[in-house]
Amino acid sequence: MTYVVVGGGLAGAKAVETLRGEGFDGPVTLIAAETDRPYERPPLSKGLLLGTDEPESVFVHTQEWYDDHNVDLRLGVTVTAIDRDARVVRTAGGDDIPYERLLLATGSSPRPLPVPGGERAFLLRTLEDSHRISAAVTASTRVVVVGAGWIGLEVAAAARTRGAEVTVVGTGALPLQNVLGDEMGQMFADLHRAHGTELRLGTHVTEVTPTEVVLADGTRLPADVVIAGVGVTPNVALASGAGLATDDGVLVSPSLATSDPAIFAAGDIAAVEHAFLGRRIRVEHWDVAIHTGQAAARAMLGQPVAYDRLPYFFTDQYDLGMEYTGVAPADAEVVVRGDVAGREFIAFWLVDGRVAAGMNVNVWDVADQIGDLIRSRAVVDPKRLADSSIELSSV
Known part of the structure; x- marks a missing residue:
């Protein structure tokens, strides 16, 4: 079996890491349009931009890691087409790279x-x-x-x-x-x-x-x-050009498989039929890149996968640190526990009386509890939810 990953971002890097971690020892090729090896993007608007992060700290793996794990890392290479019948990807340089399983992790582009x-x-x-x-x-x-x-x-x-x-x-x-x-x-x-x-x-x-x-x-x-910073557009041209089902992203099943069972998608482009939410969702965040990349790799290996991780993202601005778990409409009912003016609180978004999302601001080690509340699908008492003296696990 030959595995090819197109896209040199975090999702692609985590996919090849998982392939090797799960014991696959066959050929793996990671193709990246950028000339830098895969790196994490959150520091680009945070610590790296501030100058507080070391430049090398953003990279997912060292060059030696790719060498040691026999990953054929091809930097500065643009894939121009997928021939699904021949099972090859074609590059701007004229190379045809064969695959038996293909992962698309082509990310998005700023508008x-x-x-x-x-x-x-x-x-x-x-x-x-x-x-x-x-x-x-x-x-x-x-x-x-x-x-x-x-x-x-x-x-x-x-x-x-x-x-x-x-x-x-x-x-x-x-x-x-x-x-x-x-x-x-x-x-x-x-x-x-x-x-x-x-x-x-x-x-x-x-x-x-x-x-x-x-x-x-x-x-x-x-x-x-x-x-x-006016938004991004998912890079689906390669997928749509190959005749794969696309809309707002590349349409994938809970196993991250596209409409072609030999091709998978992860990261920003993946519009996933989410196993927990019961609807299709596409999320452009760091956590999703990591976990869809890992899940897609396992599915490519034939393992049973039903992607159900709750959306999660974080931000750091000035003296504010925040984590957001779940997904909810902006006009949902909001319940707050803590001090909004002092910027130390948890906000919950309720839909039909159930917690659909939670945001902890300068309050730490509660993201898992927020996730548990969401997954419980329980109707909650807003007064108890807002009461900081009551443990979240007891709400």
């Missing part, structure tokens, strides 16, 4: 800023992007961040921590409003304003000039550096 001059804005996706932004942002830099989502806010916090003058522009009335709702969106707005970041919300950018960002109302924001 460019679709306005005149938008090409002047930095995008953050790769290690090189992070290095370029880090070099451009100093204590005297005027930074405008376009986008008040997770990446935009993390970049804003890193730039502000470095002493830059930072303005965040967002289309919503509050940051993260479409993800967390009004109350938690207001908490993040208060956090950034408390650290000196200016928020221009409920508006959008119409132009980027060499020295300014122009808003819809005509406001002109001086800008030495513009960074766009």
